[in-house]
Amino acid sequence: MLRSVFARCISLLFALALAFSGCAPGPDGGLKGPEKAGIDNGHRFVVLDPGHFHAALVFKRAAYEGVSPLVGIYAPVGDDFVDHMGRVTPFNTRSEDPASWDYHIRLAPDFEKIMLDEKFGDIAVLSGKNSPKIDRILACVKGGFNVLSDKPWVIDSAKMPVLEQVIAEAKSSGRVVYDIMTERHEITTILQKMIVADEATFGTLIQGSPEDPALVKKSVHHLYKLVAGKPNKRPWWFFDTAIQGEGLVDVTTHLVDMSFWTLFPNQPIDYKSDIEMVSAEHWPTAMTRGEFEKVTGMPDFPPQFELDGQGRLHYFCNGRMNFKLRGASVSLEVIWNFQAPEGTGDTHFSIIKGTKAHVLVQQGPEQNYRPELYVKPAPGVSQSAVEEPLKAFIAGVNQALYPGVAVVKEGALWRIDIPGKYRIGHEAHFGQVTDSFLRFLEGEPLPDWEYDNLLAKYYVTTSALEICRKQQ
Numbered sequence: 036m037l038r039s040v041f042a043r044c045i046s047l048l049f050a051l052a053l054a055f056s057g058c059a060p061g062p063d064g065g066l067k068g069p070e071k072a073g074i075d076n077g078h079r080f081v082v083l084d085p086g087h088f089h090a091a092l093v094f095k096r097a098a099y100e101g102v103s104p105l106v107g108i109y110a111p112v113g114d115d116f117v118d119h120m121g122r123v124t125p126f127n128t129r130s131e132d133p134a135s136w137d138y139h140i141r142l143a144p145d146f147e148k149i150m151l152d153e154k155f156g157d158i159a160v161l162s163g164k165n166s167p168k169i170d171r172i173l174a175c176v177k178g179g180f181n182v183l184s185d186k187p188w189v190i191d192s193a194k195m196p197v198l199e200q201v202i203a204e205a206k207s208s209g210r211v212v213y214d215i216m217t218e219r220h221e222i223t224t225i226l227q228k229m230i231v232a233d234e235a236t237f238g239t240l241i242q243g244s245p246e247d248p249a250l251v252k253k254s255v256h257h258l259y260k261l262v263a264g265k266p267n268k269r270p271w272w273f274f275d276t277a278i279q280g281e282g283l284v285d286v287t288t289h290l291v292d293m294s295f296w297t298l299f300p301n302q303p304i305d306y307k308s309d310i311e312m313v314s315a316e317h318w319p320t321a322m323t324r325g326e327f328e329k330v331t332g333m334p335d336f337p338p339q340f341e342l343d344g345q346g347r348l349h350y351f352c353n354g355r356m357n358f359k360l361r362g363a364s365v366s367l368e369v370i371w372n373f374q375a376p377e378g379t380g381d382t383h384f385s386i387i388k389g390t391k392a393h394v395l396v397q398q399g400p401e402q403n404y405r406p407e408l409y410v411k412p413a414p415g416v417s418q419s420a421v422e423e424p425l426k427a428f429i430a431g432v433n434q435a436l437y438p439g440v441a442v443v444k445e446g447a448l449w450r451i452d453i454p455g456k457y458r459i460g461h462e463a464h465f466g467q468v469t470d471s472f473l474r475f476l477e478g479e480p481l482p483d484w485e486y487d488n489l490l491a492k493y494y495v496t497t498s499a500l501e502i503c504r505k506q507q
Contacts, residue, residue, distance in 0.1 A: 077101040077102055077103055078101055078102045078103065078156070078157055078158055078473065078476060079102065079103040079105060079106070079107070079155065079156030079157060079158065080093070080094075080102065080103075080106045080107070080156055080158050080160050081106070081107035081108075081109065081150060081155050081156040081158065081159050081160065081180070082106060082107065082108045082109070082110075082119075082159075082160045082161075083109055083110070083146075083147065083150060083159055083160070083161050083163070083171060083175070084109070084110045084111065084115065084146065084147070084161075084163045084164065084171075085108065085110060085115065085116065085119040085160075085162060085163055086115035086118075086119070086162070086163030086164055086270050086272070087162040087163055087185060087270075087273075088122055088162075088267055089162040089185040089215065089465065090119060090160060090161075090162035090163065090185065091119055091122035091123045091126075092462050092465040093160055093162075093183070093465050093466070093469055094106070094123050094126055094134065094136050095126055095134075095462060095463075095465065095466065096134070096465075096466035096469070097126075097132050097133065097134040097135070098134065098135065099466075099469060099470070099473060100473075101473065101477065102158075102473070103156075104135050104136055104137055105136075105137050105138075105139060106136050106137070106138050106139065106156075107138075107139045107140075107141070107150070107153075107155035107156050108138055108139070108140045108141070109141045109143075109146040109147065109149060109150035110141075110142055110146050111142065111143070111144060111146055112142045112143075114270065115163065115270055116142065118268055118270070120138075123136065123138075139155060141153070147171065147174065151174065151175075151178040154178070154179060154180075156180075157179070157180060157181060158180065158181050158182075158183060158472075158476075159172075159175040159180040159181070159182045159183070159184075160183050160184070161175075161182065161183075161184040161185060162184070162185035162215075164272060164278050164279075165187055165188075165190050165278065165279055165280045165285070166190060166191075166277060166278045166279075166280070168184065168187075168188055168189075169188050169189050169194050169197045169198055169201065170194075170197060172184055172188060172201050172212060173197055173200055173201050173204065176201055176204045176205055176208065176210050176212060177204055179208075179210075180210070181210050181211045181212070181213075181472075181476060182210070182211070182212040182213065183213050183215065183468075183469065183472050184212070184213070184214065184215065185215045186214055186215060186216070186285070186288040186289065187280055187284050187285050187288045187493070187496065188201075188214065188489075188493060189284070189493040189496075189497055190279075190280030190281075190284045190285070190497070190500075191280075191284075191497060191500070192497040192498065192500070192501050194497075195490075195493065195494065195497060198489070198490060198493055199490065202486045202489065202490060205486070206486070211472065211475045211476055211481055213468075213471075213472045213475065213481075213485075214288075214292075214489060214492075215465065215468050216289065216292050216296075216468065217289075217461060217464035217465060217467075217468055218289045218292070218293055218464075219292070219293075219296060219468075220464040220467040220468065221406065221461075221464065222437075222453055222457040222458060223396045223406040223407065223408040223451075223453070224293060224297070224385075224396065226408050226432070226437075226440070226451055226453070227297065227385065227387065227394050227396055227408055228296065228297045228300060229428075229432065230392075230394050230408075230410060230425070230428065230451075231297055231298070231387050231389065231394055232300065233424070233428045235424035235427075235428065236391065236392055236410070236421060236424045236425045236428050237387075237389035237390075237391055237392050237394065238389040238390030238391030238392065238413065239389060239390050240298060240363055240387070240388070240389055241363070241388050241389065241390060241413075242362055242363050242364065243363060243364035243388060244364050245313055245314065245357045245364055245366070247364075248357070248364040248365055248366040248388075249363040249364050249365065249387070249388050250294055250297075250298065250360075250363065250364075250365045250366070250385075250386070250387050250388070251365075251366045251367075251384070251385065251386050252290045252293065252294070252366075252367050252368070252383075252384070252385045253367075253368045253369075253370070253382075253383070253384040253385075254286055254287075254289075254290060254368070254369045254370070254381075254382075254383050254384075255369075255370045255371075255372065255381060255382040255383075256286060256369070256370070256371050256372075256381050257371065257372050257373065257374050257375045257380075257381060258320070258322075258326075258330055258352075258371055258372070258373050258374070259326070259329060259330045259373055259374040260374075260375070260380075260381075267330075268330070268331065268332055269330050269331055270331065271331050271333055271337055273331075274322070274327070274331075274340070274348060274350050275337075275339075275340070276350070276351050276352075281317060281351045281352065281354060281500060281503075282317065282351065282352035282353050282354045282369045282370075282371060283315065283317055283354035283356065283369070283496060283499045283500045283503065284493075284496040284497060284499075284500050285352075285369075286369045286371075287354065287356065287367055287369050287496055287499070288492060288493070288496055290367040290369065291367065291492045291495045291496060292488070292492055293385075294360060294365050294367070295360070295488050295491065295492065296488075297387065298360060298361075298363065298387070299360075299361065301482065301484060302484055303483065303484040303487035303488065304360070304484075304487055304488050304491040305487065305491065306490060306491040306494040306495070309360060309361050309491070310358060310359070310360060310491060310494065310495060311358060311359040312356075312358045312495070312498045312499065312502065313357040313358050313359060313364075314356070314357045314502065315354065315355065315356040315357070315498075315499035315500070315502040315503050316354065316355050316356075316503060316506075317351050317353060317354040317355075317500075317503045318351070318353050318354075319349035319350050319351045319352070319353065320349075320350050320352055320353060320371050320372065320373065321343070321347040321348070321349055321350075322347060322348045322350055322373065323346070323347055324336065324346060326373050326374075327348065330373075336348055350371075352369075352371040353369065353370050353371060354368070354369055354499065354503070355367070355368040355369075356368075356495070356499040356502075358495060358498075358499075379400065379404055380404040381398070381404070382398045382399050382404065383396060383397075383398040383406055384396065384397055384398070384399075388413065389413060390413060390416075391412070391413055391416055391420065391421060392410050392411065392412055392413055392416070392421045392425070393410070393411050393412075393413055394408070394409070394410055395408070395409045395410075395411070395448075396408055396409075397409065405458070407450060407451075407453075408450070408451040408453070409445075409448045409449065409450050409451070410425055410448065410449045410451070411447060411448045411449070412447075418447070421449075422444075422449065425442060425449060426442050429441065429442050429451065437453075437454075437457060438454075439453075439454035439456075440452065440453055440454070440457075
């Protein structure tokens with residue numbers, strides 16, 4: 036216990052040392068000329084209260100074209116800041132393709148006000164506590180910042196009006212606010228979307244039912260895992276659903292986004308007319324004190340946590356929802372276990388059902404926990420009716436977009452063979468999302484449907500949580 040307290044004190048002293056060694060404001064409270072002038076020649080990131088490791092992964096990329104290497108960090112003194120610096124610093128010292136990020140650090144209780152007053156950059160990066168996130172996003176947009184923010188933006192339906200304000204403010208000011216949807220850059224998801232859009236292979240989407248949905252996505256994650264090759268330390272508040280949000284409003288954000296993006300690409304989803312919530316349920320993962328210490332570094336649960344008779348925390352990180360999307364039945368499920376057995380990992384399952392074929396992504400032991408894409412005939416459809424159009428379609432994809440992609444017969448399925456060069460991994464997807472965001476800042480129009488679907492996505496997740504609350 037004393038050793039843990041001592042280590043935390045050392046960490047806080049380290050944070051203070053970093054703060055005083057960073058760039059300082061001028062005597063009038065504003066930034067010195069050369070420092071602020073840097074953004075005139077491009078863009079500059081400002082990171083606000085980083086507490087989740089996704090904030091660090093934006094900076095795993097060595098550099099972005101047109102972006103200053105000087106990054107502002109505004110945060111309170113504490114472990115979240117120290118952990119963030121511990122994640123980003125190795126990117127500058129790695130032997131292969133080292134980054135050159137330099138940090139202007141401002142630690143203070145009123146860090147958000149200081150950030151808004153200094154306007155050290157033009158891009159606010161948010162990835163931390165979720166409960167205040169949407170209010171912070173609104174403050175940033177009103178303060179003249181574009182926003183690149185990790186999900187979830189909203190964890191409670193009461194905050195949906197604030198999201199509407201964010202969208203209205205962004206549209207009126209010309210600012211860009213962008214949700215970090217990394218799964219849009221996963222190659223199996225991209226190809227699944229393309230095959231679903233090919234009517235010759237897929238046919239048309241079935242309507243399905245809650246018992247036999249047209250689209251099913253199941254995602255299994257682990258609370259203790261490696262990130263950038265090191266055990267990922269999570270902050271204590273990650274396990275407080277009032278701050279982090281439940282699983283239904285967190286990881287399922289990706290699953291809802293993929294449902295919209297795959298089934299109705301480049302189309303706005305109107306949550307008032309296109310969405311019908313059907314059902315939802317949630318359940319906890321029980322954590323012991325030892326498990327909590329392993330993933331947070333804290334020897335005991337915070338005193339405000341409610342524990343069961345065995346001294347365990349019941350963390351409501353698991354959930355399932357069913358809704359109709361333009362009449363098609365959709366089922367989404369997220370599960371968090373504590374730690375994957377050795378040799379295993381996170382898993383993902385997705386199936387989309389057409390009148391001619393079903394298109395699946397599987398990431399289980401048979402795939403060595405690497406996502407693989409499959410196609411199989413729909414019930415009553417012969418293999419020959421699917422094989423010829425599928426091979427023709429993939430041949431076109433091979434020639435036009437992804438050379439090396441091929442079709443391989445495996446029993447009753449066809450596997451889409453994907454060369455390793457397209458499998459860059461989840462952490463690298465953060466750089467790809469940032470590239471897309473920067474293109475919107477440089478003149479490429481942000482599609483109107485992005486904001487419609489942003490609103491619809493969080494309507495679905497928060498509505499699912501409301502259903503569960505009403506059932507309690």
